[in-house]
Amino acid sequence: MPEDITLNPFSEAIDEARRQVEICNACRYCEGFCSVFPAINRQRAFADGDITQLANLCHNCRGCYYACQYVPPHEFALNLPAALNDVRQQSWERLARPQAIGRLFHERGVALAAALVAGFAVLFALMAVLQPESGEGFYAYLSHGVMVVVFTPAFLFPLFAIGVSLRAYWREIGGAPVRFGHLVNAVRSAGRMRNLDGGQGQGCNFEDGDRFSNRRRVYHQMVLYGFLLAFASTSSGTIMHYGFAMEAPYGFFSLPKMLGVPGGILMCIGTAGLAYMKMSADKHLGSARVWGGEMAFIALLFFVSLSGLMLYMATGTAAVPTLLALHLGAVLAFFLLMPYSKMVHGFFRFAALVREAQQRDGMP
Amino acid sequence: MRTKGHTSVSNDGWDLIVVGGGNAALCAAIVAAESGRKVLILESAPKVYRGGNSRHTRNFRCMHQGPLSVLTDAYEEDEYFDDLMRVTKGVTDEKLARLTIRESEKCLPWMEAHGVRFQPSLSGTLSLSRTNAFFLGGGKALVNAYYNTAEELGVAVVYDAEVRHVHLERDRFTYVDVNIRGQEHRIFGKSAVLASGGFQADLDWLTRAWGPSAANFLIRGTPYNRGIVLRDMLDQQAESVGDPTQCHAVAIDGRAPKFDGGIVTRLDCVPFSIVVNRDGERFYDEGEDVWPKRYAIWGRLVAAQPEQVGYSIIDSKSLDLFMPSVFPPVKADTLEELGEALGISGNELQKTIAEYNAACRPGTFHPTELDGLATEGLEPPKTNWARPIDTPPYYGYTLRPGVTFTYLGLKVDETARVHTISGPLANVWAAGEIMAGSILGQGYLAGFGMTIGTVFGRIAGKEAANHA
Ligand SMILES: Cc1cc2nc3c(=O)[nH]c(=O)nc-3n(C[C@H](O)[C@H](O)[C@H](O)COP(=O)(O)OP(=O)(O)OC[C@H]3O[C@@H](n4cnc5c(N)ncnc54)[C@H](O)[C@@H]3O)c2cc1C
Numbered sequence: 030m031p032e033d034i035t036l037n038p039f040s041e042a043i044d045e046a047r048r049q050v051e052i053c054n055a056c057r058y059c060e061g062f063c064s065v066f067p068a069i070n071r072q073r074a075f076a077d078g079d080i081t082q083l084a085n086l087c088h089n090c091r092g093c094y095y096a097c098q099y100v101p102p103h104e105f106a107l108n109l110p111a112a113l114n115d116v117r118q119q120s121w122e123r124l125a126r127p128q129a130i131g132r133l134f135h136e137r138g139v140a141l142a143a144a145l146v147a148g149f150a151v152l153f154a155l156m157a158v159l160q161p162e163s164g165e166g167f168y169a170y171l172s173h174g175v176m177v178v179v180f181t182p183a184f185l186f187p188l189f190a191i192g193v194s195l196r197a198y199w200r201e202i203g204g205a206p207v208r209f210g211h212l213v214n215a216v217r218s219a220g221r222m223r224n225l226d227g228g229q230g231q232g233c234n235f236e237d238g239d240r241f242s243n244r245r246r247v248y249h250q251m252v253l254y255g256f257l258l259a260f261a262s263t264s265s266g267t268i269m270h271y272g273f274a275m276e277a278p279y280g281f282f283s284l285p286k287m288l289g290v291p292g293g294i295l296m297c298i299g300t301a302g303l304a305y306m307k308m309s310a311d312k313h314l315g316s317a318r319v320w321g322g323e324m325a326f327i328a329l330l331f332f333v334s335l336s337g338l339m340l341y342m343a344t345g346t347a348a349v350p351t352l353l354a355l356h357l358g359a360v361l362a363f364f365l366l367m368p369y370s371k372m373v374h375g376f377f378r379f380a381a382l383v384r385e386a387q388q389r390d391g392m393p
Numbered sequence: 394m395r396t397k398g399h400t401s402v403s404n405d406g407w408d409l410i411v412v413g414g415g416n417a418a419l420c421a422a423i424v425a426a427e428s429g430r431k432v433l434i435l436e437s438a439p440k441v442y443r444g445g446n447s448r449h450t451r452n453f454r455c456m457h458q459g460p461l462s463v464l465t466d467a468y469e470e471d472e473y474f475d476d477l478m479r480v481t482k483g484v485t486d487e488k489l490a491r492l493t494i495r496e497s498e499k500c501l502p503w504m505e506a507h508g509v510r511f512q513p514s515l516s517g518t519l520s521l522s523r524t525n526a527f528f529l530g531g532g533k534a535l536v537n538a539y540y541n542t543a544e545e546l547g548v549a550v551v552y553d554a555e556v557r558h559v560h561l562e563r564d565r566f567t568y569v570d571v572n573i574r575g576q577e578h579r580i581f582g583k584s585a586v587l588a589s590g591g592f593q594a595d596l597d598w599l600t601r602a603w604g605p606s607a608a609n610f611l612i613r614g615t616p617y618n619r620g621i622v623l624r625d626m627l628d629q630q631a632e633s634v635g636d637p638t639q640c641h642a643v644a645i646d647g648r649a650p651k652f653d654g655g656i657v658t659r660l661d662c663v664p665f666s667i668v669v670n671r672d673g674e675r676f677y678d679e680g681e682d683v684w685p686k687r688y689a690i691w692g693r694l695v696a697a698q699p700e701q702v703g704y705s706i707i708d709s710k711s712l713d714l715f716m717p718s719v720f721p722p723v724k725a726d727t728l729e730e731l732g733e734a735l736g737i738s739g740n741e742l743q744k745t746i747a748e749y750n751a752a753c754r755p756g757t758f759h760p761t762e763l764d765g766l767a768t769e770g771l772e773p774p775k776t777n778w779a780r781p782i783d784t785p786p787y788y789g790y791t792l793r794p795g796v797t798f799t800y801l802g803l804k805v806d807e808t809a810r811v812h813t814i815s816g817p818l819a820n821v822w823a824a825g826e827i828m829a830g831s832i833l834g835q836g837y838l839a840g841f842g843m844t845i846g847t848v849f850g851r852i853a854g855k856e857a858a859n860h861a
């Protein structure tokens with residue numbers, strides 16, 4: 030059973046979403062757009078945890094706003110994409126550990142920028158103080174040992190924090206033990222961004238009012254797959270380093286570069302596209318409160334990928350140390366902010382898709 | 394577009410002026426624009442409320458000889474026509490009706506080609522998956538798709554534009570007088586398609602036609618269909634069809650807004666309930682037939698009760714048997730409390746239910762079919778699903794008549810041309826609800842309103858394009 034969390038300060042948004050969801054349940058016109066409506070239609074009463082789950086299942090494609098005959102100024106005042114976005118956003122903040130940090134970075138682009146600058150500073154300081162005596166490539170500026178000491182915890186701590194959040198999420202929505210099939214199902218939905226395809230592949234309503242397009246879906250997947258490629262590049266580097274004693278720098282036809290360069294390019298294009306489209310989309314169909322934070326997050330991802338590419342292109346020039354510090358500083362900020370920024374949406378979304386697969390199977 | 398002042402708009406060179414901005418209007422505008430005509434749509438609603446009653450719809454009824462898009466199996470002309478005859482009790486024009494039915498098959502692919510998307514029959518409406526094609530996202534999504542298509546074809550649209558007068562000189566239309574955001578304009582055109590719906594939103598007209606009780610009716614759709622153009626045409630000797638005193642009304646949640654409550658205000662609880670009036674008395678067999686068939690008579694039944702109100706009462710056994718309601722039911726632990734909470738005498742309610750419970754007989758209850766579980770010795774009887782109401786908590790819904798549309802309309806022929814008593818007009822056509830009375834003289838067939846609008850909208854658009 031999903032938990033009741035009526036006594037929390039976030040319940041106002043949940044109540045508003047519940048009000049709207051109950052109207053949709055009497056209407057059902059939007060059933061074919063996404064997974065949210067079939068999930069609504071399976072139920073009659075909605076506990077707080079149910080609403081949180083629906084909110085994380087919603088991909089904000091906005092189809093159900095433009096198709097709704099009850100949008101304001103109608104007294105039913107339906108704006109389901111925004112209502113679910115508010116609940117979703119608040120669930121990430123409420124379930125973030127520690128909670129106080131969550132809200133700060135989600136809401137304030139400035140805080141995010143400050144974190145980035147701090148990341149730069151740390152890297153410049155490290156490079157100044159701990160300059161290695163020898164080493165090749167990047168390791169000439171920052172030894173492999175120092176990188177490992179800094180980045181291993183900077184990567185593992187956020188993952189741990191996200192794990193704790195997801196556990197709390199799972200408890201709140203009343204999730205059941207996960208089976209392999211549910212994971213496969215969720216990977217499939219996320220891999221194609223099925224819930225952003227409008228139900229029939231026409232895409233979503235975002236940058237051009239009620240007209241459908243797949244642009245947002247394409248840009249989003251460029252970022253997603255770009256990120257996975259970049260991640261695979263780093264992992265392959267680590268494996269080559271430890272498993273095969275093959276140390277960086279790697280040439281263009283090495284695995285880390287073959288994965289990393291296209292990954293970086295995809296991320297650059299994808300984030301630029303998303304940011305550009307976000308400018309022409311209607312703020313009020315999302316969580317307007319965090320617009321700035323989201324924009325800053327996209328910019329951060331863009332910067333991470335761009336600086337990575339520039340670093341690669343600058344190989345052998347005098348720009349390397351500066352670019353290295355900028356890139357690694359941004360990566361550091363990005364990692365540390367994962368649990369407290371828009372990045373966390375991917376993890377929650379995935380959990381919601383797993384839960385949806387369970388419920389479609391008729392699991393309690 | 395120049396519409397400032399009466400003189401400057403006179404030579405805008407519109408080939409076609411379409412009055413209204415719902416399904417029928419858009420179909421006509423699109424067809425005419427595709428033939429290269431210069432088309433102007435005048436829609437009285439502001440942009441957010443564009444699309445009239447069409448934006449409240451969910452499906453259209455479509456003939457098909459085999460599986461077609463989301464439609465299963467086959468639904469052929471004769472069966473369709475029989476269904477129509479049953480609901481209208483023969484009050485239809487067979488030639489127009491058969492034309493509409495046959496053309497409906499061509500509509501579906503045309504609609505898809507012009508941006509409409511269909512989805513499988515909605516949960517809870519499986520019985521319609523063979524006959525009715527559902528719009529993905531409902532009627533507003535359809536309307537949006539058509540506006541986008543029309544825009545791409547160069548159709549001009551003016552919102553907040555209420556047409557007050559369609560000017561005829563003998564058998565020819567010459568201009569419309571229209572109020573655009575509070576300013577009077579006169580716009581000339583070579584032809585006109587009238588697609589401005591019925592008059593159900595004009596409560597004065599409705600009360601004159603139906604009687605004073607109509608003031609308590611709720612209007613399920615747009616407040617903009619006030620029949621201004623219909624009245625104007627009738628005043629200019631246009632021939633009419635359909636019973637001028639009648640409207641199609643269903644029983645909806647009494648707490649619904651006065652206008653535009655749409656689909657969500659329907660209540661499906663009646664067959665599992667007993668329904669009492671203000672005085673706590675039953676007045677009709679709640680279990681006469683399965684709900685889709687009886688849905689439409691309850692509007693009239695409730696309209697005939699004092700203060701045009703009814704109360705549907707169930708107990709906790711039945712709460713999950715029907716589609717969820719948009720407003721939560723009134724809930725109480727005793728029938729007396731429930732009556733008081735609903736604003737009727739708790740005593741009377743308790744008495745009525747005690748009598749009803751005593752008349753219930755043992756038997757097997759089947760919520761989805763006529764189960765023959767009937768009362769004995771009760772007047773009026775409940776002939777199916779009669780289970781005692783005895784398991785608290787008890788729930789109650791207020792019922793009021795909700796008007797879907799009016800029957801009075803303009804008489805047209807099979808080219809959608811409007812006629813006056815002195816003969817056909819040379820350049821005026823009508824489509825949609827404003828002429829639906831020709832085919833739907835009485836009753837209603839789910840999904841037929843959109844079929845009439847699409848079929849005649851397309852015909853009107855084509856005829857107008859040929860004329861220009
Ligand atoms: C809640 C509800 C649900 C329904 N569901 C279905 C369904 O599922 N399937 C179905 O087939 N039918 C359904 N119907 C019936 C259906 O809505 C109508 O048959 C159909 O929409 C009629 O289309 P139309 O274009 O003629 O009128 P409308 O769509 O009502 O359009 C009339 C247009 O004219 C405009 N207008 C009015 N007066 C003026 C004026 N003086 N000047 C300028 N513009 C004016 C209005 O603003 C409006 O845009 C439903 C009706 C309701 C109320």
Ligand code: SF4
Nearest residue numbers: 053056057058059097
């Ligand atoms: S968003 Fe509007 S149209 Fe869609 S299901 Fe909900 S109430 Fe109906």
Ligand code: SF4
Nearest residue numbers: 063087088090091093
């Ligand atoms: S915004 Fe899109 S994904 Fe979210 S509920 Fe509406 S239709 Fe579904």
